[in-house]
Amino acid sequence: MSNDPKKDDPSKSWRPETQLVHAGALRSQYNETSEALFLTQGFIYNSAEQAEARFKNEDPGYQYSRFGNPTVSMFEDRLKIFEGAEECRSTATGMAAVTASMLSYMKTGDHVVAARAMFGSCRYVVETLCPRFGIDCTLVDGKDLDQWRAAVRPNTKMFFFETPSNPTLELVDIKAVCKIARDNGILSIVDNVFATPMLQRPLALGADIVVYSTTKHIDGQGRCLGGAVLCSTDFLTKYLQDWVRQTGPAMSPFTAWIMLKSLETIPLRIKAQCESARQLADILPTQSNVTRVIYPGRADHPQAALAAAQMPGGGQMIAFEVAGGKAGAFKFLNALRLVKISNNLGDTKSLVTHPATTTHFKLTPEQRAELSISDGIIRLSVGLEAAEDLIDDVTTALAAARS
Ligand SMILES: Cc1ncc(COP(=O)(O)O)c(C=O)c1O
Structure with a gap:
């Protein structure tokens, strides 16, 4: 048996339905069947040395639930394995996921291109909030590949679109638009809410980042607000990680528990x-x-x-x-x-x-x-x-x- 737990993790080769029931589960010393809800803000260290080591990232473990929590990790790992993403970070709402994925990466002087047919709050982020911080935006007809191509500028950093769109169910050709992005060194973000993770795999079609309002089909029972960003390890470590840790859009452990259990039946x-x-x-x-x-x-x-x-x-x-x-x-x-x-x-x-x-x-x-x-x-x-x-x-x- 290898010492690398990830190497022996069979969950990546399970079929989707099995992943959604079992992947990412962490069991406590009680070996519970249903995943535990760790409703705690903080964690205790066995010694001052351990606290120091944990802050230096030299000792694995949790520090504070704004940074991470075992129940939240279980939800993130299950969704990540199911989607075939390198990383997942959950957020308190879908809009926190959209905002974090854009603002953690772009800065003043950058440019974002987005499909015009999008959820109202996403439109606010792209059309009103980004320009307020010096990030220009261009809205295009998402169906028209020529408009995506024509909108690209030397400072374009991101493409953002949802497909099918809210409310008139227009589609964007994920493969084609993400290829335009990739050919120009631009990251593409797909809001996959309407299709749900069951019906559309944007990462497999070339997207760099997928965002969800888990409020919708992932909870699926009208209870908790939540969001998720699926991305590469590179994007997480260079951009998203600090944003979510320091600006504080964390998903609560209770919400994560609801979402984790809901994935089982999606x-x-x-x-x-x-x-x-x-x-x-x-x-x-x-x-x-x-x-x-x-x-x-x-x-x-x-x-x-x-x-x-x-x-x-x-x-x-x-x-x-x-x-x-x-x-x-x-x-x-x-x-x-x-x-x-x-x-x-x-x-x-x-x-x-x-x-x-x-x-x-x-x-x-x-x-x-x-x-x-x-x-x-x-x-x-x-x-x-x-x-x-x-x-x-x-x-x-x-x-x-x-x-
Ligand atoms: C397509 C889409 N994206 C994002 C969101 C935002 O999600 P939340 O309400 O969880 O912030 C919604 C919410 O309706 C949505 O429909």
Whole structure:
């Protein structure tokens, strides 16, 4: 047997479902079955010498939960092994993960290029926060490779995009865009929230960094906020590590425990949710007051071929347009009995959003038009209820919106 515990770690060769149940587990002296929750801020040293050695990184072990915690490490290791990343650092929210991955690396005088169709808070970070610190930004149509190429400047340091995008499920060709980045010495960050780790592997497609709001499908049950950054050891040690240690966006041990246990069931949840989403996405076009359905698993998605190439499954998010603009959309929303109105997504409970008046209300009408977010657009996050009950609820509410 080798002395290198990593060398003997079989978890890297396990199949994904097995990794999500077992990888990264650390057992205490009690040999518990379910991973322990180390709800502690600090750690005690056996001697002054040990404290000194630990601060000098000469003695392995924990110092303070802002720097690291065994339960948090278990979550990070499980996600890292599953994603095939060298490193993972978790954060208190998805936005902390996005901000940390950008601001730990860029400085005044740098330039970032991002796909215009992105979550509102990410847009704030790129469009408002970065320029405030002297980092220029260019927004492009993520679908258009020429725009990515044309946006590159000598000082461009990062590409940022989400795919599928929120809320209109536009796709970015991960392989092609990350190649443009790599050819120009630029790091690419993919926000993989909508696809989930089950349906899209950006690192395998050439991305340098993957970020998650683990608030969404990783928790998957609407309980805790969280985030994660997956990256190389080089990026972690040179940039991210100090940022997360010193600026303090740490994930709490309790949240990490929730996320760790949730990873065990994510394959089952996503599979069931995608199956119900597919059924709903096929029913919607048959409804006379649905004027548009956007679902990456349908053959009529404008980028169906790309979806099939980079996402093995259509996902659990659907966007569709209800006739009658805001009034039609509101009538539909208010007639729902089972599906709940919320700006959140990725829950076991099906949730529905009117982006124009909530998640994207801060954009100007012109900016919304540019992203095809009309007043009739609805975003539906499909949960774990019986598909038949969801179909009944959605079709009954659509009928009410017609009357
Ligand atoms: C695509 C995307 N990225 C990032 C975030 C931010 O995540 P959090 O709310 O956990 O900060 C969200 C949240 O809705 C999101 O939808």
